[in-house]
Amino acid sequence: MTLIRVPKSWEILDREITPESVFLNRRRFMKGLLGAGLSASILPLAGCQSDRDSEISYDYLQEYSNLVRNPRFAQVDRPLTPEDVAAKYNNFYEFGRGKEIWRVAQALPLEDWKVEVSGLVKNPHTYDLDEINRKFPIEERVYRFRCVEAWSMVVPWVGFPMRLLMADVEPTSQAKFVRFTSWFDKDVTSGPGWLAPPHLPWPYTESLRIDEMANDLAFFATGIYGHTLPKQHGAPIREVIPWKYGYKGAKSVVKIEFVDTQPATFWNTVVKSEYDFEANVNPDKPHPRWSQAREKIISSEDSLSWKRVPTLPYNGYGEYVAHLYT
Numbered sequence: 001m002t003l004i005r006v007p008k009s010w011e012i013l014d015r016e017i018t019p020e021s022v023f024l025n026r027r028r029f030m031k032g033l034l035g036a037g038l039s040a041s042i043l044p045l046a047g048c049q050s051d052r053d054s055e056i057s058y059d060y061l062q063e064y065s066n067l068v069r070n071p072r073f074a075q076v077d078r079p080l081t082p083e084d085v086a087a088k089y090n091n092f093y094e095f096g097r098g099k100e101i102w103r104v105a106q107a108l109p110l111e112d113w114k115v116e117v118s119g120l121v122k123n124p125h126t127y128d129l130d131e132i133n134r135k136f137p138i139e140e141r142v143y144r145f146r147c148v149e150a151w152s153m154v155v156p157w158v159g160f161p162m163r164l165l166m167a168d169v170e171p172t173s174q175a176k177f178v179r180f181t182s183w184f185d186k187d188v189t190s191g192p193g194w195l196a197p198p199h200l201p202w203p204y205t206e207s208l209r210i211d212e213m214a215n216d217l218a219f220f221a222t223g224i225y226g227h228t229l230p231k232q233h234g235a236p237i238r239e240v241i242p243w244k245y246g247y248k249g250a251k252s253v254v255k256i257e258f259v260d261t262q263p264a265t266f267w268n269t270v271v272k273s274e275y276d277f278e279a280n281v282n283p284d285k286p287h288p289r290w291s292q293a294r295e296k297i298i299s300s301e302d303s304l305s306w307k308r309v310p311t312l313p314y315n316g317y318g319e320y321v322a323h324l325y326t
């Protein structure tokens, strides 16, 4: 669709304000990260320091798209989580129940990745990654990220709003929900281990209402910290829904289906009483086993240094989404 190549008003606005900095092409963005002239106030957040960079293909994004830092989501009220901390504290139950699954998750096979979009849409379509990256303009957004387990991070995602994909496939008026399915291969995944319930409803699935998906905040991430997603974060494409608990954001998405009734989802099927479908971050609604009034900010490898702060309603995104729930 040509429509999605038209710059948004905020892009134009920001290009006028800081012409060199915000409308960065990928190459310039990289130069900036390497210290070739971009001021620290413009790119203070993206890290390029970690040893894992060797396994990340910068060229992948460079080839496909201009990377725009969306000025509306350039920062939040707390510092960015260090990249290596975020990359070593993950939930990806296909690969284990602990937080340290980043090594085993490297078994995730990314070759010939396809995302099938089907169901109640005018243009059902199976995308490969190349098409996704060419078609949807990539931007960076710094979002708060809140897990239902009462910890949080601040993460600079790279990707595109879900509404652009909706515009491409055109859901019909019967479509009321969307269901996302994660990659699953029982021969590759180790699973969450012996403590887990025996019959987990794999593959991992999640779902949103159509109007939630259409909200500008709902995002597909294809990258993080300025480069493609490491496997443990849900490569090559995952959902990011910043006003909801982290489990709403299915990783490593292979299928997107538009449906007319609310579908079953992974955690809601496993423990309905603990993981509700809506899953909006809400300090006043405790999890059955713990309070959600506060959260600890995962800020370093030293858990003793993690500050506890009050949880924000809708994770601080009420101005964008509260109207969806009145």
Ligand SMILES: Nc1nc2c(c(=O)[nH]1)N[C@H]1C(S)=C(S)[C@@H](COP(=O)(O)O)O[C@H]1N2
Binding pocket: 089, 090, 091, 092, 093, 094, 146, 147, 148, 182, 183, 204, 232, 233, 234, 245, 246, 247, 248, 249, 250, 251, 252
């Ligand atoms: N396929 C899949 N997606 C998933 C999960 C999972 O176990 N499997 N865990 C969810 C939960 S509970 C959280 S908090 C986030 C964690 O994302 P991160 O590891 O990139 O921070 O992924 C979500 N998406």
Ligand SMILES: [Mo]
Binding pocket: 091, 146, 147, 148, 149, 245, 246, 247
């Ligand atoms: Mo989570």
